[in-house]
Amino acid sequence: WVETEEVLAMAYDVPIAGYGNHTVNNLRLWSAKPSKSFDFQLFNSGDYIQAVEETQRSGTISKVLYPNDQGFSGKELRLKQQYFFVAASLQDIIQRFKTHSENFESFPEHVAIQLNDTHPSIAIPELMRIFVDEEDLEWNEAWSITTRVFAYTNHTVLPEALERWSVDLMGRLLPRHLEIIYEINDLFLESVKKQFPDDADLLRRISFIEENDHKQIRMPYLSIVGSHTINGVAELHTELLKTTVFKDFYKLFPERFQNKTNGITPRLWLRNVNPELSKIITAKIGDGWITELQQLRQLEAFADEPEFQQSWRSVKRLKKEQLAYWLKQNGGISIDPESLFDVQIKRIHEYKRQLLNILHVIFLYNQMLEHPELPFVPRTFLFGGKAAPGYYMAKLIINLANDVARVVNHDPAMHGRLKVVFVPNYNVSVAEKMIPATDISQHISTAGTEASGTGNMKFILNGALILGTMDGANIEIAEEVGAENIFTFGMSSDEVSSLAKSGYNPRVSYQHNPGLREALSMINTGYFNRDKPHLYNDLYNSLVFEDKYMLLEDFASYVECQQRVIKTWQDPDKWTRMSILNTAASGKFSSDRTIAEYAKDIWELEPVTVELPGKKVR
Structure with a gap:
């Protein structure tokens, strides 16, 4: 090798303690450091910038x-x-x-x-x-x-x-x-x-x-x-x-x-983030679920019990109040804990179809303007997520969500019945606050595009219901919870593939759906951003003339599914029963099961029993 750049890798070790088993694994991280000390000879000769650059260049690798x-x-x-x-x-x-x-x-x-x-x-x-x-x-x-x-x-x-x-x-x-x-x-x-x-x-x-x-x-x-x-x-x-x-x-x-179907850790995503729900679960079935999540199936026996349902609803209400308080304190945003919390939090990407969600919000907004006399159920739509630094369309989607929120939230005709919030700086800590407070969680990727998703698993573990396509892990969640306890819509992956091969024309859906057409027109003509009326022309054109992820084709089915959500929400006992059954069906989606399968089937490892004074721990 000639004319090489040498970099020193400095190790940083993070001990990871197992839950109740006296095992501590080591996570080794690396930081890039310059392999040479500061070049004073170069500095003293007058080339100050190069002397500093050569020292700092290596460090940028892990910045x-x-x-x-x-x-x-x-x-x-x-x-x-x-x-x-x-x-x-x-x-x-x-x-x-x-x-x-x-x-x-x-x-x-x-x-x-x-x-x-x-x-x-x-x-x-x-x-x-x-x-x-x-x-x-x-x-x-x-x-x-x-x-x-x-x-x-x-x-x-x-x-x-x-x-x-x-x-x-x-x-x-x-x-x-x-x-x-x-x-x-x-x-x-x-x-x-x-x-x-x-x-x-x-x-x-x-x-x-x-x-x-x-x-x-x-x-x-x-x-x-x-x-x-x-x-x-x-x-x-x-x-x-x-x-x-x-x-x-x-x-x-x-x-x-x-x-190897993905999984999530129940110690973090239920026991830590939702201690109140953990407490009432443990009171009913014991604490074995913390390490053997399949034990949550025992909750099915209590899904119709009025007293347990009331406790379940009280916890959800508390988590919604906590989220509302946090949003008020950290962003000055007021939301109504009595409203239905409809949440979509994930990486911003066209295939994840946050834009479909936004189109429905605009559709709903127009319905409320046109029919103020109808008894609309109060709803709060919460978005969260980040876009890759160079992803132009994803940045536009974030911008549009914020513009729609500004217009809708300041329209006195809404009377507080419709609220839209794009939660800034979404990260794991924010997710820990939002997931326990969620009523309905959206996972609406075009069928056949999402590998799995793990957010859907975190939501059902905390008693949120899913509104989604039959894609990724949604399919396996539907198998576990039962088709009657999940809200699904849209084409299957086979139907998506067949439509793409036959020549999909988004203008057919555009022409046949006046509500959809009006929502798209409002985006295209600057209704949500008067200062920059052409800002969203690229979004409009991408949907009306290409629609790679078939939002327009799935729109009517999506609206109908949202209507089913509202109908169910208006029956609190049925909603709570479904919520309990979703948590009860979460057992398959523990990362303990996933990791055990990797260890057995791929790495060919056997569990080791650790001898400790007075007990054996695996």
Whole structure:
């Protein structure tokens, strides 16, 4: 290597204590530091700026996770960042291994590395580089060990989200890794060619290298070939990986594909964030649910009990009052705890369809203006989430949500019956306040686009009902809670795929739905932003002339589903029963179950019983 930049990786260890089992695991984080001390000679010669820049350049690698990668410098920094974390971790792993053994053949028996999406997939060529260049292993031996170490979890089916790196950029920053990637690809294609000698198009489709004007490396393909196991994170998601996104690889390696439905930790997302609900649950069924979440099924026996229902409603009311107080104190926003809290909090993205929610809010606003005499149920729509730094359309959606909120909330004709709030600076701490206070939670991605989602699991654990499409983990939630205890709408993933193939025309829905047409017109003509009347023209055009995520097609079904929500809300006993049954059905979605499945099926680990004075703990 010549003209290299050296960076020091400094470890920061965070102890993670297990719940009630006297086990403490270590989470090792890395911070980038300059490998050289401050260059006083350069400074004293008058080049002050370069002296400081050289010291600080290395530190920028770990300053901001996932920097804006729209421009070249952002892409370069992101690749540096990915390699930095991978290289530091692998060096640490190998150093630890070598304190016990120099025989790398046993390496896979002691080390399991899970690639959580493709961001760390540069680890595959990096481990090969270490084995071949530094440890003097033969290529075939190194590859055999490497493919027994890595497993790959995929988190998306969106083609544009499947990571690609420019061959030019990789060659400039990591030339040896590019050589190794080419070698792995060549050997892989050669082996496939022997199986399918007459299928040149197959070789083109599965090659790591995308041969366009600007060659790119398909990192998911490298991850699949370099791993012994590939898994999706919900049953539908895994099926889509097998039949669409990675169907060629599934034909080659069917035994490698598994499903591992995501989960959440009940200690945080119920016991910690909602101690009041935890208390009344424990009073009914004991505290075994904290470590064995399936025990929540026992709540089904009390779903119709009037006294328990009243306690359940009282807790929900308290959490709504606490959220209302927090919003008032932190943003000066007043909301009515008596109203229905309709919540959508997640990353802002077109496929997650916050825009569909906003269109319905505008539709509802217009109905209230046109029919002031009707007894509309008071509703508070709460949004939260952040957009990627360079994601223009997502930023527009946030802007629109805030503009709609300003207009609706200041219209005296609403009489407080309709409130819209975009909660600023959404993060986990904010989610901990919002989730226990939620009545209805929206998970409305276009069917076939959401890998899983875990927000839906957190909401049902806290007794919120779900309004959603049959997508991601919503499908499995519906199976657990029963179709009668979840509000679903819209097309299935098969129907979405069929409509896309037949030629979807959003203008058909646009022309046939006057309420939808009016809402879109208001967005397009500056009703919600008089100072910048053309601000949302791009949003309007994206829906009316393309509608990639089929919002307009699903709109009528969505409105009808919202009407079912309101009808059920007006029957408090039925609503509370559904709420209790949602919490009771949360057992499958514990991260304890998920992690146990990874350990057994992918890492091939067995639980270890820890001997302590007076007791045994697993």
